[in-house]
Amino acid sequence: MIQRILYSKWLGLTIALFILLLLLPPLVPRFFVYILGLIYVTSLLAMSLNLLVGHGGMFQFHHAVFYGVGAYTVTLMLTKTSWPMWIGFIAGPIIASIVGLFIGWFCVRLTHLYFGMLQISLGSLIWAIVFRWYKFTGGDDGIHGIPMPPFLASLNQSYYFILIILVISLILLYLILESPFGSALQAMRDNPQRCEAVGINVRRHQLLAILIATFFAGVAGVLFVVLERSVFPDLLFWVLSLEIFIMCLLGGWFTFAGPILGAALTVALRTFIGKYTEYWTLILGVILILLIFFLPEGVMGYFVKVLKPQAKKVPARGNP
């Protein structure tokens, strides 16, 4: 597998891009650094969702809950306890994946839309509690001005921290997808009955996938706090869940890097169209409809299809 990665034609491009992104912060305005940071955080969130949606074929409709749980966990650890800060950073993803396991345990008994519906209801319950529990979570105001350790004092330092964690997470996600577990996951997406028949425990694999995905969603939540220094209940709201779901579809949900592209496009569109007109969602809607009609595999899916060496077209029989 290592050999395959080393000889991959994408490797050089990826490393060049990484080096470029490392060099950027001193050269571009502060605002761009912030937007790039936001794109990284959102990308990681969308990537973690796509492990379930694109590769696992599960209708994870309320993924933002785990992002929010990660963000709130690290925030509450940093503001309400005097424990060392790194404990909060580690606790975020772990609590997120425990909650994920708990919700997932109920959901994996169901399939498709019922899976998604049960998850929406369980997730919304968590959202409603966070939204209303003023004493503990700050309610709909959220918590602002979260103290950060000194090595994350400036925006550029946060940027590097987020970028490095993102790259490590992406490498881990890639290795997971290339592992036998990843292959089993994709096989379960395509034919769950057959997988069951050849002896794969579908539910256990799905539960493990949920555990991994919610862990990375928690990591994204922690990174959001590092970037933004505040949390609010919108992080757990279903609109965000829907948005990241759309990012996966938009970028190309059967490709590895598609969600990154989808997240980058969505965040960039919102920021730059939002500068010129308040009606940016109208433009986003029109772009989405154009994409649905003309690039049904998503943007990345389209490029993968075009760049792939095509088999020579054989004329259909009886139709020369």
Place this chain on the structure above:
Amino acid sequence: MGFLPNIGPAELLFQLLVGLSRAMILFIVCAGLSFVLGVLRVPNIAHGSLYMIGAFATFSLSKAIGGPTGFWLALLLAPLGVALISLIAERALFRHLYQREHLMLLLFTFALALILGDLVKIFWGAEYRSVPAPEVLKGSISLLGASFPRYNLFLIFIGLLVAFALWFFVTRTRIGKISRAAAVDRDMVGLLGINVSWVFAAAFVIGCFLAGLGGALVAPTVSITLGMDQTLTFEAFLLLPLGGLGNMWGALVGSIIFGVTQALGVLVVPQFAIVFPYAAVVIVLLLRPKGLLKSVW
């Protein structure tokens, strides 16, 4: 103080009525969504946007027409306008996508919701609007020692009327029967020589008409504003599986559970009132994941 703070029967009855009238609005909108979900198999995220357009259109129409007839005409015209919008969207765009992946249809309705939401912002702006209820329905009636707002009683009446009309439509009319058949087996309906594409269009338009009707009916009871679409879409998707997806009576059961638990929650713990309906949904779905009644999925 026990588990329940001292609640008089009058208060309880009053909250029950408020909950029921809210449930009727939810029912009218969700019955439409459920119908679309059953026949087209598409979770229509734009449904809440059509509800919002119905409410805004009622505001503009009742103001433009004016007088006591204004509201009643608006109540009729606003849902028809919404139905027209949905017909255009369906015939121009949506019908080309039926063969696609299901999630693509979801993506399309999301894009439609984004576009409609911003169009409402362009036409009506971001201010809060309110529609006065007509003279006949203002004030309240006192009943069993509590005073009930007349409009809420009117809502419950209309809700029951819509339920009856829908029952008549799906069991007694030809198009209703065909759409029920299409919900179960669309290929077979096509094989019988029925134009399934137009059945889908009719189902979509009827569902969206109900969304507009719900919006028009809710207009005098709330302040009409942007964002009411998101709240409603969300509540609708939560309560639909309660009764069974695509089942009209399921929408009624789900709406009543949702509306009443919320209203009674206000009496018990006001701060966590919004948690109650979610908890009710979770409990029902954990026990019966496919809903209380039969689902068409």
